[in-house]
Amino acid sequence: MISSREEAHLREERVSSAEVFQGSFLQVVRDSVGLPDGRTATREYVVHPGAVMVIPLLEHPEAPMRVVLERQYRYPVQRVMVEFPAGKLDPGESTLECAQRELLEETGYRAGQWAKVGVIHPVIAYSTEFIEVWFARDLVAGPRQLDSGEFLDVFDAPVEDLIRACLEGQVTDAKTVSAALWLQHYVAGTWSPVWHSVA
Amino acid sequence: MISSREEAHLREERVSSAEVFQGSFLQVVRDSVGLPDGRTATREYVVHPGAVMVIPLLEHPEAPMRVVLERQYRYPVQRVMVEFPAGKLDPGESTLECAQRELLEETGYRAGQWAKVGVIHPVIAYSTEFIEVWFARDLVAGPRQLDSGEFLDVFDAPVEDLIRACLEGQVTDAKTVSAALWLQHYVAGTWSPVWHSVA
Numbered sequence: 001m002i003s004s005r006e007e008a009h010l011r012e013e014r015v016s017s018a019e020v021f022q023g024s025f026l027q028v029v030r031d032s033v034g035l036p037d038g039r040t041a042t043r044e045y046v047v048h049p050g051a052v053m054v055i056p057l058l059e060h061p062e063a064p065m066r067v068v069l070e071r072q073y074r075y076p077v078q079r080v081m082v083e084f085p086a087g088k089l090d091p092g093e094s095t096l097e098c099a100q101r102e103l104l105e106e107t108g109y110r111a112g113q114w115a116k117v118g119v120i121h122p123v124i125a126y127s128t129e130f131i132e133v134w135f136a137r138d139l140v141a142g143p144r145q146l147d148s149g150e151f152l153d154v155f156d157a158p159v160e161d162l163i164r165a166c167l168e169g170q171v172t173d174a175k176t177v178s179a180a181l182w183l184q185h186y187v188a189g190t191w192s193p194v195w196h197s198v199a
Numbered sequence: 200m201i202s203s204r205e206e207a208h209l210r211e212e213r214v215s216s217a218e219v220f221q222g223s224f225l226q227v228v229r230d231s232v233g234l235p236d237g238r239t240a241t242r243e244y245v246v247h248p249g250a251v252m253v254i255p256l257l258e259h260p261e262a263p264m265r266v267v268l269e270r271q272y273r274y275p276v277q278r279v280m281v282e283f284p285a286g287k288l289d290p291g292e293s294t295l296e297c298a299q300r301e302l303l304e305e306t307g308y309r310a311g312q313w314a315k316v317g318v319i320h321p322v323i324a325y326s327t328e329f330i331e332v333w334f335a336r337d338l339v340a341g342p343r344q345l346d347s348g349e350f351l352d353v354f355d356a357p358v359e360d361l362i363r364a365c366l367e368g369q370v371t372d373a374k375t376v377s378a379a380l381w382l383q384h385y386v387a388g389t390w391s392p393v394w395h396s397v398a
Contacts, residue, residue: 002268002356002364007279010272010350021220025243026227026325028220033274036350044224045275046245046325069201073209074323075232076244080206081323118366122321122373123328124273124280126225126245131373151209151235157201165201166380167317167390174321174330177377181365184383191366 009036012043020044048129052098053086055117055179056109057137058156065159065187068107068139069176072152082165083173086131099134100198105145107154112138115193120178131175133182135193159183208235211242219243247328251297252285254316254378255308256336263357264386267306267338268375271351281364282372285330298333299397304344306353311337314392319377330374332381334392358382 012033021028027047035041056068067084074081087102089095096114103109117133144154165171166180185191211232220227226246234240255267266283273280286301288294295313302308316332343353364370365379384390 002281002360002369007272010270010279010352012272012274020222021227023219023227023229023243024241026245028222028225028227030222031274035348039348041348042223043274044222046225071209073206073211074320075211075230075242076325076327077320077323077329080209081320082201083323118368119371120373120376121273121276121280121371123326124276124282124372126275127322128275129322130276130371149234149238149240153209161201163380166377167384169317170201172318172320172329173323174319174373174377177319177380178365178373181362181376181380181383184380185366 011036012041015040044126046123046127046129048088048127049091050089050095051086051129051131052089052095052102053084053131053133053175053179054099054103055084055133055135055183056103056107056111056139057135058139059137066156067159067162067183068109068154068156069162070106070152070154081173082171083176084179086175095132096134096198099132099136103136104142105147106150106152108142108144109136109139110142111136112140112197113195114198115195117182117193120175122174133175133179135182135186135195137195159187210235211240214239243325245322245326245328247287247326248290249288249294250285250328250330251288251294251301252283252330252332252374252378253298253302254283254332254334254382255302255306255310255338256334257338257355258336263359265355265357266361266382267308267353267355268361269305269351269353280372281370282375283378285374294331295333295397298331298335302335303341304346305349305351307341307343308335308338309341310335311339311396312394313397314394316381316392319374321373332378334381334385334394336394358386
């Protein structure tokens, strides 16, 4: 019922495409598209290589589950944001390689087990970006390897505190709020991913 | 613990700012910023007026709660997406006015009661966009008022089906996955917003 059915009456078809901006970081493309009624329209959007988010779990048999989070100043929104480790895919890199690299660089943790959770699309109106979401557990702490010019704090918190902070508005990063839905069901035992050991 | 504390060691300060692209829809700005260690860096981002998402509730005393959803082709991600009604703020418009307008235009519904749920930031790396989130109930159906060139299907589904579709990957729009977290707790009675009647 929720998933998409026949789509021809909604689909837009590319007529032409041109890069209209190539900046230091952002690339913008403008396409002419054919609408379902045969008319044409313009679509302008950011081209993004895709990204990965890691939800690092600290599981102990006799304590509430905790997660590793970051505080980072996000200039476009002019504030410090609480969020899970994440980063863009490098050319030729698999999503798991990217997840391992971002977790290690930003937090210093290596994970013994990984599970692919899903994909979210953060900006469907004006970016091609997707974020593949991974759980990581069996964490071993080590030194961070931050890029030059990268400043962020790493901390951990109970899953229950994170969920409450999302509901109450202290956490507003959409990828992190989305992660809280999977965490909610993972902790409750109403959903679980498939884990793989990684050397 | 989750909320932000002292931030001076993370903050970036604007040194200069220039518009570098003004397209048909997107505006891109490039700023020079001072980093916490005194060096400078470049930040490039989309300037966005902000948006509103509406979560329209169909509540009946003796049936599971349902929500009104849309299917819409989203060109940047080249697929039909399931999502809640949403749209950009017009100049001078309040967020509630925007919520009422988008709900009416896209679905034909008017709502007797509204509750502000929170705010999410979908693109903290490269856009100023915020999305204010509203619940709407006491819905009365009427004719849609779609913009010319706007094509979307309206349907409704049980909240439980939406949540499951988010967990299993049939729904990937980040604002809609985020909405599912609030819905989960609203249905369970573990969180509730403050409702206001609207004439």
